[in-house]
Amino acid sequence: MIIIKPKNRITFFPVNELYHYKDLLYFLTKKNFIVKYKQTLIGVSWAIIQPVMQMVVFSILFGRFAKIPSDNVPYPIFVFSALIPWTFFANSLSACNNSIINHAGLINKVYFPRLLIPFSAIGSQLIDFGLSFFVLIGIMIYYHFSVCWAFLMIFPLILLTIFAATGFGVFIAALSGIYRDFRHIIPFFLSIWMFVTPIIYPPSLLGSKFEFLIHLNPMSGIVTGFRSAILNQSFNWTALLLALIISGLFFIIGIFYFNKAEDRFADVV
Amino acid sequence: MEKTEAIIQIQQLSKQYRLGQKVVFDTLRERLSHILRKHPDHFSEQKVVQALQNIDLKVYPGEVLGIIGFNGSGKSTLLKLISRITPPSSGEIHIQGNVSSLLDIGLGFHPDLTGRENIYLNGAILGMKRGEITTKFANIVAFSGIGEKFLDTPVKRYSSGMFVRLAFSIAAHLDSDILLIDEVLAVGDFEFQKKCLDKIDDITISKRTVLFVSHNLAAIERLCHRTIVINAGKKVFDGETSKAIEHYYNLHKRQTVPDNLLSPDIIRSGNGDVKFKKIQILDDDLTLKPEIFTGSNFTIKIDLVVQQRILNPKIAVYVKNNLGQTLFRLYNIDSQQYLGCIERNTSIYCSIKNIPLLPGNYYLNLWIADQFETHDFVEHAYGLVIQEKSQSSINKTHNTKYAGNVFVEYKWKTI
Numbered sequence: 110m111i112i113i114k115p116k117n118r119i120t121f122f123p124v125n126e127l128y129h130y131k132d133l134l135y136f137l138t139k140k141n142f143i144v145k146y147k148q149t150l151i152g153v154s155w156a157i158i159q160p161v162m163q164m165v166v167f168s169i170l171f172g173r174f175a176k177i178p179s180d181n182v183p184y185p186i187f188v189f190s191a192l193i194p195w196t197f198f199a200n201s202l203s204a205c206n207n208s209i210i211n212h213a214g215l216i217n218k219v220y221f222p223r224l225l226i227p228f229s230a231i232g233s234q235l236i237d238f239g240l241s242f243f244v245l246i247g248i249m250i251y252y253h254f255s256v257c258w259a260f261l262m263i264f265p266l267i268l269l270t271i272f273a274a275t276g277f278g279v280f281i282a283a284l285s286g287i288y289r290d291f292r293h294i295i296p297f298f299l300s301i302w303m304f305v306t307p308i309i310y311p312p313s314l315l316g317s318k319f320e321f322l323i324h325l326n327p328m329s330g331i332v333t334g335f336r337s338a339i340l341n342q343s344f345n346w347t348a349l350l351l352a353l354i355i356s357g358l359f360f361i362i363g364i365f366y367f368n369k370a371e372d373r374f375a376d377v378v
Numbered sequence: 379m380e381k382t383e384a385i386i387q388i389q390q391l392s393k394q395y396r397l398g399q400k401v402v403f404d405t406l407r408e409r410l411s412h413i414l415r416k417h418p419d420h421f422s423e424q425k426v427v428q429a430l431q432n433i434d435l436k437v438y439p440g441e442v443l444g445i446i447g448f449n450g451s452g453k454s455t456l457l458k459l460i461s462r463i464t465p466p467s468s469g470e471i472h473i474q475g476n477v478s479s480l481l482d483i484g485l486g487f488h489p490d491l492t493g494r495e496n497i498y499l500n501g502a503i504l505g506m507k508r509g510e511i512t513t514k515f516a517n518i519v520a521f522s523g524i525g526e527k528f529l530d531t532p533v534k535r536y537s538s539g540m541f542v543r544l545a546f547s548i549a550a551h552l553d554s555d556i557l558l559i560d561e562v563l564a565v566g567d568f569e570f571q572k573k574c575l576d577k578i579d580d581i582t583i584s585k586r587t588v589l590f591v592s593h594n595l596a597a598i599e600r601l602c603h604r605t606i607v608i609n610a611g612k613k614v615f616d617g618e619t620s621k622a623i624e625h626y627y628n629l630h631k632r633q634t635v636p637d638n639l640l641s642p643d644i645i646r647s648g649n650g651d652v653k654f655k656k657i658q659i660l661d662d663d664l665t666l667k668p669e670i671f672t673g674s675n676f677t678i679k680i681d682l683v684v685q686q687r688i689l690n691p692k693i694a695v696y697v698k699n700n701l702g703q704t705l706f707r708l709y710n711i712d713s714q715q716y717l718g719c720i721e722r723n724t725s726i727y728c729s730i731k732n733i734p735l736l737p738g739n740y741y742l743n744l745w746i747a748d749q750f751e752t753h754d755f756v757e758h759a760y761g762l763v764i765q766e767k768s769q770s771s772i773n774k775t776h777n778t779k780y781a782g783n784v785f786v787e788y789k790w791k792t793i
Contacts, residue, residue: 112473114470133502137502140499143491215486218463
């Protein structure tokens with residue numbers, strides 16, 4: 110029995126319903142992924158080329174010419190270990206940014222839990238995320254880095270990255286679904302965000318005064334976490350805990366705002 | 379029927395849209411300026427449109443319910459509310475069973491995906507499980523008739539006919555308890571439309587509940603026993619389909635403004651360089667003709683508002699019956715009657731001899747275009763009532779279902 114009333118959707122996170130529609134999530138994700146690389150000459154290789162090119166350019170510009178310190182590890186691996194989570198995170202947010210508008214035709218014509226739209230946008234980035242680890246292994250072999258126990262931390266860190274991307278992604282999807290301005294805001298917001306995240310420089314560069322401030326950005330904790338796991342350095346647990354808390358906060362805000370906004374999508378989009 | 383419980387029960391359902399909501403809140407700047415201005419009566423300034431007003435409706439299992447009404451009357455909104463696409467403003471809907479809505483076909487079809495991939499995606503969007511689609515896959519492909527070899531071709535390489543066939547075919551294999559269908563049959567070639575109607579007939583026989591919104595009154599009459607008429611957001615009729623169609627037609631007549639000016643809220647399309655302003659039926663001596671009889675002569679006078687001069691206009695009057703079928707058209711290109719150049723507001727006339735229509739209600743659609751594009755197209759521009767010749771010997775049956783629309787002189791003999 111379905112009862113349709115005004116303000117029907119009070120469930121914070123409709124787990125049962127999302128589970129019911131898991132096949133749709135799978136096919137939407139698959140579609141997003143296929144469409145992204147359809148009719149490109151080198152297909153999925155683009156997923157690898159993007160972070161690798163960034164790594165090369167950053168290594169030359171910031172590593173060689175600007176001589177930014179890299180905690181005594183080769184600059185390419187220093188920057189690439191941070192680019193792995195960042196590329197996934199930034200691409201997920203851009204994908205979410207356009208997701209509601211791209212699916213306007215569906216939203217106007219059929220019911221399904223709207224959360225599947227940003228979820229599938231993020232899901233289709235997971236494959237690229239996975240592929241970038243192969244590149245990492247290649248680079249680690251090249252620089253004779255060996256894997257140690259700290260590397261196991263990479264798995265909870267991956268989950269944390271996905272969690273953060275989902276929270277922010279869902280929030281952005283809802284915002285840009287209602288206010289088109291966000292389609293223009295998010296791209297340059299992301300490029301600024303990248304430079305306030307310690308990707309091309311170590312957090313220590315800023316001195317102890319700003320170190321706490323920089324970790325209010327959850328990507329900061331995540332990126333340094335990845336670096337610690339890959340380069341076998343000691344973890345900054347405070348930063349990681351802070352990243353978890355802030356990501357969690359945005360996850361709640363994101364889902365809550367999305368639930369509030371989704372009723373309006375069909376009328377606005 | 380009273381004893382069985384309703385499968386859909388709608389109580390006092392209303393939906394309001396704030397007119398201009400799209401514009402007002404589409405950008406952040408406007409939202410912010412709205413907050414900052416704190417204009418207390420800003421909302422009341424906006425026109426609130428009552429898309430649906432206090433609708434009560436019960437639909438019983440196995441019923442095929444037709445929903446008709448003018449464009450913008452709220453019938454599609456009703457389906458959107460039942461299918462949970464948009465929430466109601468007040469009221470409740472109780473539904474027993476699972477609902478599939480076919481407000482469009484081929485939802486989510488992506489041109490770059492292959493036929494096979496699109497079947498799975500579209501099926502999932504319509505609420506099917508992966509296993510279910512796999513089971514039905516062979517049937518879906520067979521029904522669509524697109525052929526195995528096209529299955530792994532991106533659908534952008536399909537002809538539009540194939541695209542529609544495949545899309546409908548997936549929809550036709552849904553087996554939810556309740557189907558909501560909106561104008562799906564407006565697409566595809568005639569052959570395929572017939573196939574779709576037959577398929578819906580099958581669905582009807584299979585004792586499923588169907589809510590069917592359409593402008594195709596012939597299809598409504600064929601499929602539905604019971605039909606509701608929605609006008610300006612209200613349910614104005616609920617009952618037997620033939621009576622509902624009659625009621626709907628009477629609404630048409632009322633919509634034409636007395637002095638035959640086209641009402642301002644009429645549905646029209648085209649670039650507006652030339653617009654229809656007024657339509658009148660005149661006698662041979664160009665005085666207003668109050669009544670038209672079967673077989674009589676009359677002249678249609680059409681007043682035009684001309685913004686932009688137009689050379690060799692193409693102009694047509696479509697004469698339709700109350701099921702929405704075109705009976706014939708009066709098209710100046712068909713008869714090679716060229717009208718030269720129209721430069722300023724003017725009237726044009728079309729005279730008709732011996733109108734071959736049986737008594738009944740008809741309506742006229744008007745269309746004007748140049749070589750390149752449509753200037754104006756008005757649906758239901760005029761409700762034409764043909765009356766019975768007083769001392770006539772012609773067929774007196776009014777029921778077009780059996781008598782048809784066309785008047786023919788004939789004689790029966792035994793030799």
